[in-house]
Amino acid sequence: MAERPLRADARRNRERVLAAARSAFAERGYAVPLDEIAAAAGVGPGTVYRHFPTKEALFAAIAVANVEELAAEARARASAADPGAAFIGFLDRIAEQAIAKRDLPDAFAGAGADAMVAARAEMDDALGVLLARAQEAGAVRRDVSVGDLVALLKGLVVAVQGDPDPDLPHRLLAVVRDGLQPK
Amino acid sequence: MAERPLRADARRNRERVLAAARSAFAERGYAVPLDEIAAAAGVGPGTVYRHFPTKEALFAAIAVANVEELAAEARARASAADPGAAFIGFLDRIAEQAIAKRDLPDAFAGAGADAMVAARAEMDDALGVLLARAQEAGAVRRDVSVGDLVALLKGLVVAVQGDPDPDLPHRLLAVVRDGLQPK
DNA sequence: GAAGATACGGAACGCACGCCCCGGTTAGCA
DNA sequence: TGCTAACCGGGGCGTGCGTTCCGTATCTTC
Numbered sequence: 078m079a080e081r082p083l084r085a086d087a088r089r090n091r092e093r094v095l096a097a098a099r100s101a102f103a104e105r106g107y108a109v110p111l112d113e114i115a116a117a118a119g120v121g122p123g124t125v126y127r128h129f130p131t132k133e134a135l136f137a138a139i140a141v142a143n144v145e146e147l148a149a150e151a152r153a154r155a156s157a158a159d160p161g162a163a164f165i166g167f168l169d170r171i172a173e174q175a176i177a178k179r180d181l182p183d184a185f186a187g188a189g190a191d192a193m194v195a196a197r198a199e200m201d202d203a204l205g206v207l208l209a210r211a212q213e214a215g216a217v218r219r220d221v222s223v224g225d226l227v228a229l230l231k232g233l234v235v236a237v238q239g240d241p242d243p244d245l246p247h248r249l250l251a252v253v254r255d256g257l258q259p260k
Numbered sequence: 261m262a263e264r265p266l267r268a269d270a271r272r273n274r275e276r277v278l279a280a281a282r283s284a285f286a287e288r289g290y291a292v293p294l295d296e297i298a299a300a301a302g303v304g305p306g307t308v309y310r311h312f313p314t315k316e317a318l319f320a321a322i323a324v325a326n327v328e329e330l331a332a333e334a335r336a337r338a339s340a341a342d343p344g345a346a347f348i349g350f351l352d353r354i355a356e357q358a359i360a361k362r363d364l365p366d367a368f369a370g371a372g373a374d375a376m377v378a379a380r381a382e383m384d385d386a387l388g389v390l391l392a393r394a395q396e397a398g399a400v401r402r403d404v405s406v407g408d409l410v411a412l413l414k415g416l417v418v419a420v421q422g423d424p425d426p427d428l429p430h431r432l433l434a435v436v437r438d439g440l441q442p443k
Numbered sequence: 444g445a446a447g448a449t450a451c452g453g454a455a456c457g458c459a460c461g462c463c464c465c466g467g468t469t470a471g472c473a
Numbered sequence: 474t475g476c477t478a479a480c481c482g483g484g485g486c487g488t489g490c491g492t493t494c495c496g497t498a499t500c501t502t503c
Contacts, residue, residue: 084500087450110490121452123493132491182418218435225431228419232432235365236415248408249415252401256439267470267479293460304482306463315461 091128093118099139102180107136137192140184144196147171151203161216164207165254168230172246175234182238185231201227218259229253274311276301282322285363290319320375323367327379330354334386344399347390348437351413355429358417365421368414384410401442412436 083091097118101109111132115122129135150170157163174181184193201223208226211217221229233253237246266274280301284292294315298305312318333353340346357364367376384406391409394400404412416436420429 084449124451126492127450221435228423228428229432229435232415232419235418236411240411245411249412252404252412252436252439255443256435260438269470270480307481309462
């Protein structure tokens with residue numbers, strides 16, 4: 078598979094499509110028509126399909142990057158001095174993202190199934206370390222698993238979608254955070 | 261508007277459609293094709309449209325009934341001796357429903373907008389009483405509003421959707437319940 | 444600067460689904 | 474039992490969207 082370099086205009090268009098898709102998906106979720114993404118990128122639909130074999134592949138390219146970014150952040154916090162604070166900090170980060178990322182629920186729902194599995198596993202691993210360390214430090218109750226935590230976060234993100242109150246995420250997170258403390 | 265009684269077969273078919281729609285919506289959410297509901301009811305699509313002007317109206321007929329049922333239950337618990345226990349009991353009830361009611365999120369999202377508004381207001385009122393009494397009794401923290409609570413419940417329901425673990429709802433609810441206690 | 448490869452654009456296709464229509468059937472009533 | 478009005482069924486229409494095709498434009502190489 079000799080990877081020949083893309084033509085200059087092709088690379089530029091690919092970048093434009095990715096940027097348009099990123100904001101379009103973030104704003105309206107997976108439901109946004111592909112033609113609209115193409116138009117926003119100043120490109121025809123055919124061009125999109127030259128770079129991504131299917132709409133789902135395009136979505137996956139965006140969503141996987143998002144999830145991997147979160148995973149990287151989780152890993153970065155894993156070696157912090159205060160495991161409890163590191164864990165809470167990560168939750169805050171999620172709550173922030175939740176406000177204006179309408180594609181996050183679709184990603185969790187498995188809209189871009191293939192490549193998403195690996196990214197999900199990657200984040201589960203990183204989150205598992207964060208969680209385990211926080212539990213060992215006595216900052217988080219021991220009867221929650223990584224799966225429970227992911228489900229909680231997914232619920233939190235969805236609960237916040239479409240609500241005009243910009244402070245709702247933090248209030249809901251406060252409840253979840255207190256609920257996660259050891260009894 | 262002289263309400264003439266429906267013909268016997270018409271009434272029977274209407275009932276069949278409602279039953280088929282109830283289970284179909286519960287199983288797969290609003291996204292289920294109307295033709296499929298008609299087929300499950302042993303009826304043509306035209307017959308469905310004789311009884312309900314639109315798919316959304318059919319969904320609303322189901323979803324509003326569900327929400328009103330929850331509202332009625334909330335009202336019934338409102339006069340219980342132990343406000344804290346009444347409140348917790350209602351949360352448990354929601355968690356139960358969450359397991360196999362895929363239409364509940366769509367209902368909250370406003371899929372059957374018109375009639376749903378009234379039902380939502382009805383439930384907000386009933387839930388408000390439950391919450392206020394539990395807060396006065398010192399069983400629930402005071403910095404959560406009815407809106408916060410509804411958002412939390414919506415998130416909880418979605419978080420549980422599609423998960424094979426039948427015990428997940430109770431575990432997540434345990435976290436939320438503890439988080440709702442006064443500090 | 445010309446030739447060849449590569450990429451673009453948008454019109455067109457197929458499909459799924461909500462919704463309507465009309466010929467045929469059935470229930471209710473005398 | 475026969476008549477009328479109500480109702481049924483499913484084929485069909487319009488729309489929106491994912492996807493493909495191909496004539497044209499653009500870039501790269503010699």
